[in-house]
Each structure stands twice: as C-alpha cells, then as structure tokens.
Amino acid sequence: MSRGALRRDLRPDDVELRFRPLGPFDRSGLDVVIEVRSKWFESRAANRQERADQLYEGVTAATGLREVGVHLSLPVAAWSQGE
Numbered sequence: 001m002s003r004g005a006l007r008r009d010l011r012p013d014d015v016e017l018r019f020r021p022l023g024p025f026d027r028s029g030l031d032v033v034i035e036v037r038s039k040w041f042e043s044r045a046a047n048r049q050e051r052a053d054q055l056y057e058g059v060t061a062a063t064g065l066r067e068v069g070v071h072l073s074l075p076v077a078a079w080s081q082g083e
Helices: 042-046 048-063
Strands: 032-037 068-073
Touching (some): 032 048, 042 048, 048 068
16 A cells, blocks of 8 residues: 555544653653554554554654654544534
C-alpha cells in the first residue's frame, strides 16, 4: 500500500493534540512520544504497524528528530458526550 493510500481528508475536530511535560515516571529517553488513539475498524487494524511506521517516518522527516516513539491504539470502545 502506498503512503498516499492511508491519507484521509481531516475535518475540524478530527484531531486533538495534547502536550504534557515529562512526569517523574517517564523514562523512555526519547525526544518525543506520539500516542494515537482511534476507533477500531477492521481496515485500520489490518495495517496498524504500517500506519505507525508511516507516522514515525513522517515525524522524523519533518522534525529531523530520530529518537521518536509512536504508539497506535485502536481500542474497541464506546463514547458519549453532551454538547
């Protein structure tokens, strides 16, 4: 599958970025750790490693950082939210 095949058009509120400082128990030694949480879909689960690898490659290419970790989580979950 080509890199472009995994790209999707994002809409407002599709992505939420959160930043936090290292805590007392954080010991990864990495410059940045990216955690992606997404809904489970069979198509996403089938190529989750490829998706994580592509995100890693994109981040390292864009930032020049090499000490990067990517964690892709596709839980089966439920969500409810009021307005």
